[in-house]
Amino acid sequence: MLRSADPAGVEQELWAQLALYQALRTVVVEAAESRPGTDPDRCGFTTALHTARDLVVQAAGVTGYGTSGVIGQRILAGLLPPRRPRVSTRKVRSPISRYHARQDDGRPDTSRTVTGLDISILEPEPELPAASHDGRHTPPDDRRRQRVLEVLDTDPDRHWHPRDLARHLGDVTLSTMRRQLDRWASNGLIHKAGPAAYTSQGTS
Secondary structure, three states, rough: OOOOHHHHHHHHHHHHHHHHHHHHHHHHHHHHHHHHOOOOOHHHHHHHHHHHHHHHHOOOOOOOHHHHOHOOOOOOHOOOOHHHHHHHHOOOOOOOOEEOOOOOOOOOOOOOOOOOOOOOOOOOOOOOOOOOOOOOOOOHOOOOOHHHHHOOOOOOOOEEEEHHHHHHHOOOOOOOOHHHHHHHOOOOOOEEOOOOOEEEEOOO
16 A cells, blocks of 8 residues: 655655565575575565565564575475466456356367477567658648548458558558548548447448
């Protein structure tokens, strides 16, 4: 809980929380490294947190740090059980049902050992321009509205996101693209198929 009632105090408390978290994580890592073969996942952060709190309250042994300190000793004395080697699908509970429900998406329902991984390296997406091109003096056939209509007509079944259209055009910011698409949809030039999804006029 943040107890401060002013922005400066809240900022100070947040930095204190982050600094304490990093310090405790450092102790956890040092404790695991001091015992070869110890999985850091077995070192309980709650144990480190409660021990640090007790030391501050009791004002005893607070200068001890790392594996030789009280925190490191208690972490190693209370290691958690080894984590089970498993990979299982996450099941999301329906908010309107007390029973677990998930569509059959091909993922396993039971635990199984991972024997290999496939890694795909994707190309970075191009950055959007920082400013939109002023098209007031552009010929009608080359204006942004006409270009967007041509793009939508090339794939009428696709639901285009403003970001995809902005990247495709290359001369408009995302905020400008959103405003213009909303305006064109309100005027009936294009169809808004859903939240941030647009298609050519009359396509559902």
